Amino acid sequence: MTYDLLIKNGRIIDGSGRPAFHGDVGVARGRIVELGRLDGPARRVIEADGRVVAPGFVDNHCHYDAQVLWDPLCTFSCHHGATSVVIGNCSLALAPVKAPDREKLAGMLSYVEAIPMDVLQAGVPWTWETFPEYMSTIGQRLAVNVGTFVGHSAVRLYAMGEDCSERPATDAELEVMRRVVREALEAGALGLSITRNMNHFDIVGKRIPAACAPESELFALADVLRDVGTGVIQCGGGTNPELKDRLLSRLAQACGRPVMYNTLLEQARQPGRWRTHLAHVEETARKGIRAIPLCNPGSVVNRFTMKNCQVFRSMPTWLPILQGSDTEKMQAYRDPAMRARLRAEVEAPLGPDSTFSKRWDLMIVDEPRLAENRALKGRSIAAIAQERGKHPLDAFLDLAVEEDLNTVFSLGEINMDTEAVAQILGSPHAVVGLSDGGAHVQFHSNVSNPTRLLGYWVREKKIMSLEQAVRRLTFDSAAAFGIYDRGLLQPGMVADLVVFDPDTVRPMPEDVVHDFPSNGWRMRELAEGIHYTVVNGEVLLEKGTHTGSYPGRVLRNARYQAVHDPRA
Template sequence: MDYDLLLRGGRVVDGSGQPSYLADVAVKDGKIVELGRVRGSAEKTIDAHGLVVSPGFIDHHTHMDAQVFWDPYATSEPQHGITSIVTGNCGLTLAPVKHGDEDVILKNFVRVEAMPRHALEQGVPWGWHSYRDYLNRIEGRLGINVGGLVGHIAVRQYVMGEESVERQATPAEIQRMKALVLEGMEAGALGFSTNRNERHMREDGKPVPSRLASDEELFTLCDVLGEVNAGAFQSTLGQFTPKHFEMYNYLARRTQRPVIGQTVMYRPNAPKRWKEQLDAVMPTFRDGYRLYLRTHTVPNFRTFTLSNTQAFDEFPKWKQLMFMEIEARKKSLADPEVRQNLRADLADPRPTNFHRRWDLVTIEKAAKPENQKYVGKSVAEMAEMRGQDHLDAFLDLSLEENLETSFRNANAGGNPEAMREILQNPYVLVGNSDAGAHVRYNAEFGYGTTLLGLWARERGVLSLEQAVHKLTFQVATVYGITGRGLVQHGYAADLAVFNADTVNACEPEWADDYPAGTGRLIQRAIGVHYTIVNGKVICADGKITGELPGQVLRSSAYRRP
């Protein structure tokens, strides 16, 4: 046979943003080797007439560091045409790690990313120390391509131990951390990430280690990227402030590397913030430096229960409750005096993460049959039905159901005009899926299929070519993922084959497929026919094929051991 795979007659949207064209695509040894009118035969031929053939999508904001051990396809990513993921965001990684610190590392994931502890304990096969060891451990058993960022939290824990959550680092400790970041980059990491979000704490209530880092420490670690001339810096700093953007701007100029900052979305409690964020980034780009924001493609609905949530962590009294054991928490929530303190907390105008609009908080799932009548209603509507105050109704319903009532909080998005300007902005990266995190409450695998279906096809905010560019080559360029992100001769055959007339995301659904008997939300897609990784079909019409062609993606800083 001339080729391993041949896609016949598809509409090639090549990822560059240029107009699409009709062509056959031939693949040999995992690479695209012919484009156009291809003659010859192949081991496998796909009839792509009437379908789009594009580069596979790259999900750059995931927390799949652990999940790839028990799920080498990082599902539901392939169902949406995603062929590559970037892990290690928000400062969170599973390496480097000293023997005996494994549980400390898990404390960060359990609380910050709401991952079930039992699943992590059963599913993560510890045994590595360095970041290189971690990458070597996952290599060779992947269905999807995986690249990662070196996380500040693990680096600080490795050097300082428990003192990493108690004090600033000494100059000598900072240099030891810098050496670990350099080791990670030379192992092929795609960059470095940190976390200064004031709401992010370990499972035991202590701040994640990176929150105690001085500016000097952060700048020194980011310097590694400039020194090796590779990699991107990703950060979560919490709420938008001018000071945050001063730091982003400074680091983009200092390192001359791409900086990926906060999420930009329309927020009902801060309706002008999205515009302020876009305006804050513009001068940096004008001067020739790379500073990006990131966005969702759907309204940012955060699902939560009062058994496990960060929704109220900006409020001191609420935060104190959320770190209590469940029985003590239930007793406190029923106490009228405690409720008065909670009301006083909510009256403080300074915290902005929770909008305090009970008409935007809906009951998604009720645990008891008699409460099913509230499902789909807002807390405001439910309170009226019960003849109660909003807060009392919210807390009483939760207590009736052992704090397992599932609420859906619409805290961002939902403004089409704002989203139009955000999505069309050249320094906004699409993709904030958080895949692998908050698995019981959120599933945003379909950000790309939503971009193609809702924003490109239905609303015309972007052309098909522009939308595909944002999902592929733009991300590959920012993260230094070479040889991918384009349908071009010599590039890796990472491809998505979909119907532009029907492609879209389905509503999330529950699946009992996590370790230790725990479940999670998954998300299916419409109109995605094939997902191809390094020339092998890993997903066909939503079904995983069993092929394992995925690779570890390494940056240009990679040095062989």
């Protein structure tokens, strides 16, 4: 037969975890048609030259909900081998929405996920109201595949208006929510996203609507998924309620659907809790309950200035200051009485929702702005405070104020213990993911999950086989999120593929680019060793360069595909 694409002489790792083998991959009409030694004619031939040919990676936790409207490649996930991304997480989405509520809904995405509001105002066209209309809008021009969750915060705002963060829903409002969730599922949404993260606020300082919903509302909405018989529930901030009273396990049992939640990780704020959490997850799996955490192969290092900081926002005195103008910030940080209040909150005992560990030894001066402070570069606030005989908070704020809030600090509190992270990544009861692609764009980029897992954890640390790592990035995610026609390199499956060099694959150092609407800037993280990215049988990226094609599609749930022609 004539192939549309023929990849020759590859080291085929099919996503199942089985051993690699050498061969060719034939693609026609967007699907894999054969593996082996293939000699038929092809419209395009790629010489893999012994490099790995694998299923395209699934970036399963992203916030490209707005960015996809001006950047259909969803950069920079695709540069790390991702052919599919999942958006609408943590209850945050841009639909459904009524015209008067657009600014409020955008403000939730802006503040929670640290996407500048002026970028959203310039880049989001707001040509939809319903969730199916939003799906249709993004589907008009896609380079990668995009799966969507309908977000509980958006649904609650749509049903309740301005009261959405103030009170329980009435019976009539709850029925509106249930109808909207059903409508989204019938249009192909991958499921429903909720949140129990009590540190998620909108741009004016109100807790986002989904975090204000009572448990009974969560169960009522989850029951829609049970009734329709499809979909996944995704929960932001799920670890605390799951460990407290098994909320997510109970939700999964009640509706019979998988619940994916954030996050199984090692963190300085709660040393050693990862062991307790891992044991809990293993026990849950033994009971046959599908309440499954995500885990991340990257260490999260947050770079920030005190003009734009999320570290202290869980503290009630800090929050309004962080949301104020730069002039108001400077005034507050200079005020001795206010300093005392801020210091008291920082020194308070850590709780489950704390956002700062009090580890001033991990707070580093990354980029001092004044010449006289250049010697501070690379030093910790703890060391500077000890040298100057000050409380660490005073040393920190004195420097920030002296440099007009322009000092760049870095703080690494998450996944810094490599031995702990290795054990977490090796657990079959967690799913690798949580890049947060499209979020926190001026603090850090964490889209390098695939290249970090393959380069650092497999090649350097050797914590698992290459075949197992590919499975973690492909089949495990696709199956967990209900994307059943991708994630395996087998005849009949959709031809989402990546060709990479296992000897060189790795993330590149971050830099800054000004490529957002309104000349907005963000952190960029590219990759080395990813040679080809193929989406639906078409080459999307060749050695990191876009070919100009837009072969992506909106990913839809199993029920939708059963009702409609899955090959259409």
